[in-house]
Amino acid sequence: MSNEIAILGAGMHPWGKWGHNFVQYGVAAAREALDDAGIPWKDVSFVSGGATVRCGYPGYVAGATFAQALGWQGAEVNTSYAACASGSQALAAARNKILAGGCDVALVVGADTTPKGFLAPAGGYRPEDPDWVRFYLGITNPTYFALYARRRMDLYGDTLEDFAAVKVKNALVGSKNPRARYKKCFTAEDVAASAIVADPLRLMDICATSDGGAALIVSSVEYAERIGKGDAPRVAAISTVTPTFASGVVEMPDIATDSAAAAGIDAISYRSQLPLKAYEEAGIGPEDVDLAEVYDLSTALELDWIEDLQLAPRGEAAAMLRAGDTTVGGRTPVNASGGLACFGEAVPAQALAQVCELTWQLRGQCGERQVEGARVGITANQGLFGHGSSVIVKR
């Protein structure tokens, strides 16, 4: 396929609450990716950074920040901000540059240092800011995850035990991932004993925020073949589509959905739209997927994503989970990395971390959490402001 690029290297700084400057994580991830690719830094001619708004000015100009930290060598730079999809958008920029013939080898990198506790909006009286409005009315991020989770329970019969089983499943594989932040093998009893945050979700159903950095070295397929890496995993599709009006699911930070009252307008779920372009671009279907890395901001949300990716019919993800089909060793393992449950979220790095995991899985380098014979993987994530992404990696 003409629109594919090769993934020559992947690297991550372990996730945690390290409290260092985010640039440090990005540099560590980039150097690991360069080593993994066997490519000297001076051969990289494009640096595409995933931006972070909370690390100040260096975060807003991520591409240049990382390029300078690694040592100016004249590479062109790009910075992408797309909330949770920042990494995918940075990857898409690198792909476009490569496919347009503008460079052979690109570094894609994202890193974040997160503050402790709730992410709160600026103060004052600012009703024009939806983020201010919802916090003023007492609606936090877990509110939205809990609304989706409760709907699963009342509509599909999902149970608290199902949600706990997602955590237990992810904790088990995360315990075998050296880059994960949380490596403890939690039990269903541990989840049930944790405090309720937003009914029906407990503390252990909801992901934390973390520091971390992830990087990829990508190149044209011709370049990969030239250096004897023609069999490297390839990015087969990147979807960064925005929602289609009218978005029928109430999304953070909004207080209301779009109205679907106008003639010819239907309420549409954004999450289910995201993978469609990816499948189409890669020329494959959900039946071809060997494993998926999805954005489990909550345990219940992992089940939504399984259905959004069409790995299970709507309402049947919990049955798939109960059958063990989403576990490593099962039919279609989901979050073999341990997912956000074991990493916590480092926004501009997270979408890239998902692609790193697929890269290592497709190369068969994941040890005890290896998905045997994996050849096609898909990622999915969604963040604020109509940003989301789905990336397909295949071998």
Next chain:
Amino acid sequence: MSNKPSAPAIEGWFTLDEQPHLIGTRCNACGTYYFPKQDQFCRNPGCDSTEFSEVKLSRTGTLWSYTNACYKPPAPFVAAEPFEPYAIAAVQLEAEQMVVLGQVVEGTGVEALKVGMPMELVLEPLHETDDDVKITWKWQPMSATASEEG
């Protein structure tokens, strides 16, 4: 309870009568509703209207989903001391084909709620300031007041 006068927590977002309504807008060309109000551009991709009318939204709907807040949210939320958990509802309005969030009235917990149940809009205090009691819209199960309203 306080003897302070009451004032809307957010000015112009809801009516202050006995049977309160959220105040939104509706596109004069395509009929799309907006809450909060939108009066500059229509977000329907098939419509380029810039003409809107202020409208009262339906004050009843069905429960799309619900949850609660067991931990005190950060500012600008103003929490009572000690913090009392409250339920939160997402209510689907039929005519408007939209879902609107809001707290659930005091004294109604998640155990009293079920997806699909009819809900109505009421006004209740959100917090007090030195000068007044800020009131906001909240959702209430309709069965709770069905007898009063007939």
